[in-house]
Amino acid sequence: MRSPNRALSLLRCYGPLVLGASILSFGLYNVHSPSGITEGGVLGMTLLLHHWFGISPSISGFLMDVSCYLLAFRFLGTSFARYALVASCSFAVSYAFYERFPPLLPDLSGHPLTAAVVGGLFVGLGVGLVVRRGGASGGDDALALVISHLTRIPISRAYLSTDLTVLALSLSYLPLSKIACSLVTVTISSYVIGKVHTYGEQAKSEPA
Template sequence: MKTSLWFKQIQTIVPILVGTAIYAFGLLYFIIPNHLMEGGVTGITVLLNYAFEISPSISTLVLNIPLFLVGFKILGARQSIYTGIGIAALTLFLWLFETLIDRGWIIPFQTEHDYILASLYAGVTLGAGLGIVFRFGGTTGGSDIIARILNRKFGFSMGQIILTLDVIIIGLSLIYIELEQILYTLVAVFIAARVIDFIQEGAYAAKAFTIISDHAPEIADRITVEMERGVTLIPAIGVYSKRAKHMAYCVVSRHEIRRLTGIAKSVDPRAFIIINDVNDVHGEGFREE
């Protein structure tokens, strides 16, 4: 039992370490060499590097320690443990990549003309790193801790808090960075947000069918036999007709959409079909845990 628990913990911690490593690499390889920016507390570390040449690994640790302690007291140990791991891992990997860059073992990507390429790659690497960390329940500290505390205490939306902090920090960066670099930063932030969503929601896209019909059981039987997909029948009552009926609910892959629609319409041409996007599916016939 203990072995199984430890194995599950390792399955969570290792991806968080991988994610923070990717994030730290993107920050030092693409963001800082091209004088781009980043939001949140990480943005403050970037500004301190630009203004005073303070090591990002040092400023990340110094800024996050008090935030972590406050968060630990207010949010509790359970919500803080993976945050602490994320902060420690980010600090470690920032220091490691700084050392490799200083020794010339890694040459950062620096450009004077094609900043769009730098911002695109920065967005992909930062988004991939954070997406992996978030998907496994971790954070890199900073704004996320502030957002959780304000959300717990005052009920503010975490998204709104993080966005407000990002706007303030990126706005302050105009003191040290040209407006052109800020605009390229917005490209990187947009790409990072899309990559984070892609990783968190899952790369596998499917479709969920809700079929409302007087012949729903027959439709369900044909889907089960002909497509070998599981179907759930949900009892329902039509408000207008006051008649009892069933809804058939089924999730299929994208290439099966036309086939399932054809089965439903062949049984009941008047069937009411609702199709929704499904970004992640776990279970038999799809991705197994």
């Protein structure tokens, strides 16, 4: 039987990863998907595949994340593999759970700017919690790290290149006005991720 301290340690270790992934999938299912607001990177690609082929993000997201993680394992090693696996599985399971119910939030498809802001907040908070714990929020992180490692470009440019590529592909099913809103949500989510991550680093640096 595991001691209470052991259980608490596991909760502190993996709880933020599960919570962050659940918040992320909640925002994608309840805001991004109904409103047509897309993201860059793997997140945006899951929405694109869902639109054109009806593939659930719980499946496509998991498969793309695994592919990116394998690349990262090949070039970067295994230091982040455990946390990344927990976050990816948590996203897939929570999104599949949300799909069993209709969206819980009001339909914001008629208010794309509002959807972009709200969606960006959900994505930023969810991803930020995962990053704050030291894990990978998804295949985006692994892919950007691999690109930066192989090309020696800054990690920020690696993220930007994947985001812009997916947003450009998303023009195949989204009007330019919604792509503009997607740029808004990407900007907001990036800002929130940075704030949550900084708060985590500050908390860790405080004396016990």
